[in-house]
Amino acid sequence: MEVLAAVFTTRPRADGTLDLDVLLWQRAMDPDAGRWALPGGVVGPDEDVDQSARRQLADKVDLTRVAHLEQIGVFSDPGRVPGARVVATGFLGLVPLGAEPSLPPDTRWHPVAALPPTALDHGGITGRAAGRLRAKLSYTNIGFALAPAEFTLATLRRVYAAALGHDVDPTNLHRILLRRGMLEPTGTTAPPGPAGGRPAALQRFTVSELRVTDPFAAFRPPDRPA
C-alpha cells in the first residue's frame, strides 16, 4: 500500500499569466529510470493514508505547507507496477501561489499542459487529480488553497484561468464568489503596477477549509432554506 500525491501550484510565466504546475521528481533507478514520478511512498503501520501522504510530502520534498490534500481514488491494477502488486491511493494536493518550498535536487515543477515522460501510471493519476481540481473550482471554495492569503481580483483571475485552462470573466468571478460568501475584502489596497492604474482592493477567502456549495438547488424541497 502506497500513497502518491499530485501536488499543484500556479507559477508566473513570462507573459504575466500563470501556469498550472505539478511537482515531480526524476527517478534514478529502474523501473522507469529517468522518467518523472509523483512524490509518495509506502504507508506506515501506524498511520492512515491521509497522514501518510502528508508525512511523505514533508519528508521527501520538504513540503509542509500543503493548503489542501484529498483522496482522488485507488489505483490497483495488478500490472500498474512491475513485480509484486502495489496498490496506490492517489491524492490531490495544492500549494498557494508564491508559497513554493525550496525543492530537493531532482525535484521540479512541471507544466501540467506539457508533462515530461512520466513513470508508471503517474501521468494518469496526475490527469485525474487535475480533473478533480477543475471540477471543484466551480462548486467549492477550493481556490483558497491555490491563492495567496491576500490577493487582488486580477491575481485570483489569473489563478483560476491557469487551473481551469481558459480565461475567466473578472466581473463574474467576483460576484459569484461574493454571493456565495467565499470572498471578502480586507479593507486595504495593493499598490498599483508600474503603468499606474487604480489600486486594487485586497481580498481574502473567508474560510480556509473545503466548503461545498450545493451544486444544484435542483429538486429543492418546498420549505428548505436557500
Added chain:
Amino acid sequence: MEVLAAVFTTRPRADGTLDLDVLLWQRAMDPDAGRWALPGGVVGPDEDVDQSARRQLADKVDLTRVAHLEQIGVFSDPGRVPGARVVATGFLGLVPLGAEPSLPPDTRWHPVAALPPTALDHGGITGRAAGRLRAKLSYTNIGFALAPAEFTLATLRRVYAAALGHDVDPTNLHRILLRRGMLEPTGTTAPPGPAGGRPAALQRFTVSELRVTDPFAAFRPPDRPA
C-alpha cells in the same frame, strides 16, 4: 486490502412511497458478531479493486445486476478493525427499483434512515456512500441506476424523493432532466392505476452510464459552446 460495498436500492413502503435501503448481512462471528456488515472481502492478486467489488457482490450476495459501482474512498485508520491493519476501499453500488435479487440467508435490505447496529466502521462508510449518491443525483444522470428501465414520471419522482430524503417537484424534475437531455419518452404509456386517471407516459434515461453535467457553467470562457 479489502473492498466494502454499500449497495442501495429503493423499495416500496406501505404508503406508496419508496424507501432507500442498503444491503447488509449479519455477522455470525466476532468481531462484532450479530451486528450488520457491508458485503465485501479481500482483493485477489489478479484483480483490481473495482473488479473485486463486482466479484464479491456476485459471489457473496448473488448480486450481478449492479447498475452502477464507484469508489467512494479509502478507509485506512490503523484501528478500524481489531488485530492486524486492514485497508478498505469503499464503494457505492446501485440496484434499480424492482431489480432486487434473491438474497442469501442472513442478508437483508435495511432502511438507510434507520440502520441496525453496524459492524466496525461500516455505518460510517454507508453514510459516506449515501452522501455521495445524494450529491450526484443533482448534477449527474445517476438516477438511471436507481430507476427501472422504463418508468413513469411519478415513479421517478418517488425514487428521487427516497434517495434525497425530501419531496421533489415533478414539474421541475421533468423539465430539468429533459433540458439536460437525460430523459426521453418511450412513446408508450403505462396503464392507469385502480383509481383511474390519465395514463402516464413511459420514460427512459437516454444513457446508462454516468454522465456529469457541468456543475456550474461558472467562469465559462466567452466562446465555449454551452
Added chain:
DNA sequence: CGGGGTTTTCGACTTATAATCGAAAACATG
C-alpha cells in the same frame, strides 16, 4: 353515455442566478 373523480402533463408566470457590456473610479506619468 355523460358527469364527477383522479392522475398526469404542460403552459405561464415569478424568482434566482449567471453572462455581458460599458461607464465611472482611482491611480501614474509626462
Added chain:
DNA sequence: CATGTTTTCGATTATAAGTCGAAAACCCCG
C-alpha cells in the same frame, strides 16, 4: 492637468429553476 491604465461596479440581457394552476386523458358510476 490631460492622458492612459487598471480596477470596480451598476445596468441589461440571458438562462435556469421554482411555483401555480388549468387542460388532458383516463376511470367508474349512475
